[in-house]
Amino acid sequence: MKKAVTPAQESTEVTKVSDATMRGFVGYQIKRAFNVIQDDLAKTLKPFELRMLTYTALVLIVDNPGMRQSQLADAMDIERPNLVVIIDELERRELIVRDRVPTDRRAYALKATLAGRRLYEKSVAAVTAHEERLLRGVDKDTIATVLAAMKAIEKAKRDGS
Amino acid sequence: MKKAVTPAQESTEVTKVSDATMRGFVGYQIKRAFNVIQDDLAKTLKPFELRMLTYTALVLIVDNPGMRQSQLADAMDIERPNLVVIIDELERRELIVRDRVPTDRRAYALKATLAGRRLYEKSVAAVTAHEERLLRGVDKDTIATVLAAMKAIEKAKRDGS
DNA sequence: TATTGTTATACTCTATAACTATA
DNA sequence: TATAGTTATAGAGTATAACAATA
Numbered sequence: 001m002k003k004a005v006t007p008a009q010e011s012t013e014v015t016k017v018s019d020a021t022m023r024g025f026v027g028y029q030i031k032r033a034f035n036v037i038q039d040d041l042a043k044t045l046k047p048f049e050l051r052m053l054t055y056t057a058l059v060l061i062v063d064n065p066g067m068r069q070s071q072l073a074d075a076m077d078i079e080r081p082n083l084v085v086i087i088d089e090l091e092r093r094e095l096i097v098r099d100r101v102p103t104d105r106r107a108y109a110l111k112a113t114l115a116g117r118r119l120y121e122k123s124v125a126a127v128t129a130h131e132e133r134l135l136r137g138v139d140k141d142t143i144a145t146v147l148a149a150m151k152a153i154e155k156a157k158r159d160g161s
Numbered sequence: 162m163k164k165a166v167t168p169a170q171e172s173t174e175v176t177k178v179s180d181a182t183m184r185g186f187v188g189y190q191i192k193r194a195f196n197v198i199q200d201d202l203a204k205t206l207k208p209f210e211l212r213m214l215t216y217t218a219l220v221l222i223v224d225n226p227g228m229r230q231s232q233l234a235d236a237m238d239i240e241r242p243n244l245v246v247i248i249d250e251l252e253r254r255e256l257i258v259r260d261r262v263p264t265d266r267r268a269y270a271l272k273a274t275l276a277g278r279r280l281y282e283k284s285v286a287a288v289t290a291h292e293e294r295l296l297r298g299v300d301k302d303t304i305a306t307v308l309a310a311m312k313a314i315e316k317a318k319r320d321g322s
Numbered sequence: 323t324a325t326t327g328t329t330a331t332a333c334t335c336t337a338t339a340a341c342t343a344t345a
Numbered sequence: 346t347a348t349a350g351t352t353a354t355a356g357a358g359t360a361t362a363a364c365a366a367t368a
Contacts, residue, residue, distance in 0.1 A: 078335085104344080
């Protein structure tokens with residue numbers, strides 16, 4: 001939720017910033033873009049009282065009913081303890097339920113309620129619109145290329161460690 | 162710094178997770194890749210006692226001597242108050258100095274010290290190697306496409322607000 | 323009045339260790 | 346012993362309001 005640059009800051013005597021050095025710093029540019037996305041997404045999800053993490057969890061649970069928390073944490077690439085509060089929040093709002101798994105009483109099978117599925121429908125539509133807004137000016141092929149590159153980065157990590 | 166998936170988690174009866182729904186969620190994939198980058202970068206910078214933010218600030222100051230804090234915050238897309246602690250840390254380590262601007266005694270001109278420039282040289286080399294490692298498997302053209310897409314997302318934000 | 327840098331503060335995300343109950 | 350989920354906690358990033366000094 002950053003404010004726009006003020007005119008006063010734009011017109012100074014100092015060298016225009018550093019495209020030269022930072023151009024090669026891919027992580028820096030991805031961070032900046034991610035901040036923009038995260039910021040706009042937060043605004044988009046606010047009317048639904050969801051955040052990126054609660055939204056992602058809800059979508060994954062609706063699409064994969066019966067999923068366990070450890071599987072969901074793995075899918076979301078977050079630690080189990082951090083997922084607990086997310087699931088707590090969705091359960092408290094009665095968007096999902098924790099069902100005990102009969103064959104393994106340690107685990108929960110996560111399922112969306114009707115209210116959860118309804119919020120899912122509305123919020124997915126809003127997020128789709130949000131992404132179309134931010135990605136206008138980026139054609140379909142480019143988006144596919146970006147997604148492939150993001151997966152390649154994840155893969156490099158898996159292979160390297 | 163996530164651990165690898167255990168074999169036990171990989172072989173379950175639950176549907177393999179949801180590429181179908183999440184594929185369209187570009188922000189989700191960028192977030193995952195950014196987490197990987199951030200994580201690997203943190204390890205890369207640890208020997209230099211730098212983090213992504215302190216590294217970025219150091220690089221920008223070395224390349225743009227005389228920059229003011231408000232300009233740097235703007236370049237880094239963070240709020241002024243959050244930059245203060247970053248600059249404090251770099252100054253405490255004597256990597257940069259805050260010089261009063263004679264023509265505007267409210268502002269500081271930020272400049273790197275010799276030690277700062279030396280750390281810059283070493284850390285930039287390490288970060289370059291880190292990015293080559295993570296981006297092996299992504300060709301030059303694709304990287305250029307990704308960078309252009311990231312800038313387009315930033316632009317969409319600027320135009321939209 | 324407005325801007326630069328600052329302090330204080332609060333919220334979110336992330337990560338680890340240690341616990342419980344089950345397996 | 347190991348795993349699923351939990352609790353407690355700490356570190357880092359981000360955002361806003363309010364202040365002093367200066368313009």
